[in-house]
Amino acid sequence: MTLSRTFQRIAPIVAALLALSCVSGARFSPGSSGVGDPLYPGLGNGGYEVSHYTVSLDVDVDRNFISGSTGIQANAKKGLSSFNLDLRGLTITAISVNGLPATYTRDGNELTIVPSRPVPARASFQVDVAYEGQPSPDHVPSFGFPVGWIKYRTGIYAAGEPWGSSTWYPVNEHPSDKASYTLVLTVPEPYEVAGIGELTGVIDNGDSTTYTWEARDELASYLVGVAISRFDEIVVEGPQGVPILNMIQETIEEPVERHLENTSKMVGFFNDTFGPYPFESFGSIILDAPFAALETQTRPIYGFDILRLAGERVVAHELAHQWFGNLVTPATWEDMWLNEGFATYAEWLWLDYKSPNDEFAAFWENTWRPDYGPPGKPSPEAPFGQTVYQRGAMTLHALRTDIGDDAFFRTLREYVLRHAGGNVSTSDFVAVAEEVSGKNLDGLFRAWLYDDVTPSAPE
Numbered sequence: 001m002t003l004s005r006t007f008q009r010i011a012p013i014v015a016a017l018l019a020l021s022c023v024s025g026a027r028f029s030p031g032s033s034g035v036g037d038p039l040y041p042g043l044g045n046g047g048y049e050v051s052h053y054t055v056s057l058d059v060d061v062d063r064n065f066i067s068g069s070t071g072i073q074a075n076a077k078k079g080l081s082s083f084n085l086d087l088r089g090l091t092i093t094a095i096s097v098n099g100l101p102a103t104y105t106r107d108g109n110e111l112t113i114v115p116s117r118p119v120p121a122r123a124s125f126q127v128d129v130a131y132e133g134q135p136s137p138d139h140v141p142s143f144g145f146p147v148g149w150i151k152y153r154t155g156i157y158a159a160g161e162p163w164g165s166s167t168w169y170p171v172n173e174h175p176s177d178k179a180s181y182t183l184v185l186t187v188p189e190p191y192e193v194a195g196i197g198e199l200t201g202v203i204d205n206g207d208s209t210t211y212t213w214e215a216r217d218e219l220a221s222y223l224v225g226v227a228i229s230r231f232d233e234i235v236v237e238g239p240q241g242v243p244i245l246n247m248i249q250e251t252i253e254e255p256v257e258r259h260l261e262n263t264s265k266m267v268g269f270f271n272d273t274f275g276p277y278p279f280e281s282f283g284s285i286i287l288d289a290p291f292a293a294l295e296t297q298t299r300p301i302y303g304f305d306i307l308r309l310a311g312e313r314v315v316a317h318e319l320a321h322q323w324f325g326n327l328v329t330p331a332t333w334e335d336m337w338l339n340e341g342f343a344t345y346a347e348w349l350w351l352d353y354k355s356p357n358d359e360f361a362a363f364w365e366n367t368w369r370p371d372y373g374p375p376g377k378p379s380p381e382a383p384f385g386q387t388v389y390q391r392g393a394m395t396l397h398a399l400r401t402d403i404g405d406d407a408f409f410r411t412l413r414e415y416v417l418r419h420a421g422g423n424v425s426t427s428d429f430v431a432v433a434e435e436v437s438g439k440n441l442d443g444l445f446r447a448w449l450y451d452d453v454t455p456s457a458p459e
């Protein structure tokens with residue numbers, strides 16, 4: 001049979017297959033409504049990746065009412081007939097995709113957008129969502145503070161971990177999708193806006209002021225932070241020219257300097273220990289609000305009470321997160337011991353560096369307990385439980401005891417270097433530790449991260 005005869009015979013089949021694939025939407029299909037996170041499967045969305053968010057809001061502070069828009073630049077991972085964003089509450093007034101009006105539906109926290117023209121695979125596209133409303137904070141199981149956009153007595157703050165950012169802007173709310181941000185907030189006189197990254201604009205509109213904060217280094221959505229109040233500023237030059245900008249709410253009367261005076265030294269110590277400080281600046285936002293502390297990228301937010309109680313130990317914790325969690329970000333919430341265990345261990349490292357007198361033995365004594373549960377498998381009912389912090393930190397100390405100081409600190413630096421800007425899982429860390437130490441560490445990590453009972457102290 002000649003080739004052309006063969007073709008004639010199969011041509012109708014090919015045509016039918018092609019038609020079928022178009023009709024069935026193989027070229028364009030909906031993006032999924034969750035990324036299948038093992039702890040929280042509904043978070044985030046599939047089918048695209050965001051590169052930049054521009055959140056522009058007018059804030060009526062007294063009524064706690066926001067209105068404005070969020071512009072999202074994204075890249076399609078496949079042809080999209082529709083796609084989802086995460087948004088909690090608020091009222092949408094208009095949505096466009098690539099400048100053309102789009103239709104949408106809402107179901108709980110899922111916003112499904114149907115563009116008037118489907119988005120081709122690998123295309124970059126622009127989504128603009130106009131909205132308004134009074135944000136409602138959300139709650140995380142067994143966690144003592146609300147998350148999201150929150151009004152308190154003397155201001156407003158927004159703190160996202162793990163799913164609070166969707167209370168004030170539409171977002172692909174999962175740590176696996178990192179993006180850069182422009183935050184443009186207009187607030188009435190006499191309020192000011194503290195944010196992450198760099199303050200690139202302050203426009204006086206008469207009875208209101210527009211603040212633009214640019215976060216150019218990519219970040220996970222749970223690391224976005226802003227606060228609206230009035231602030232005193234303390235600017236310090238950090239090591240290697242890293243500017244340190246501390247924004248302290250004016251109503252705090254007690255001095256905060258003593259908790260911050262070692263920040264520059266701390267950045268220096270962690271530079272030497274983990275690798276160069278990874279972002280354009282550092283600092284803090286300190287609020288007169290009932291709040292814990294969150295490692296918002298470049299500028300952690302603290303409630304003054306925790307700073308007063310925990311002192312520079314909590315500053316060390318949030319600073320260490322800039323490497324562990326922010327620069328190198330867990331791909332799923334199940335691996336968040338890679339954040340909290342490391343940041344907690346960094347507190348120990350800092351205290352030991354400040355006054356070397358066998359701090360580790362004492363920490364170990366005070367911390368060891370048989371019943372933390374496995375830090376590598378935190379419960380969705382208590383994601384920020386003690387196990388990821390304490391047993392997570394003990395896991396690192398057990399590793400250090402096993403492979404020795406030299407291999408341990410080389411492991412930390414190599415892990416940071418190799419995964420800078422990206423997402424990781426526990427196996428990525430284990431791989432680096434095994435490579436650097438030349439040892440099989442399966443047993444050690446299995447026992448420390450996944451056994452129900454806490455292993456006993458390493459010899």
Ligand code: TRP
Nearest residue numbers: 147159161162292293294295384
């Ligand atoms: N990651 C925070 C820490 O440094 C804890 C935390 C999780 C948090 N979610 C939060 C703090 C929300 C404030 C608000 O350990």
Ligand code: ZN
Nearest residue numbers: 317339340343
């Ligand atoms: Zn932490």
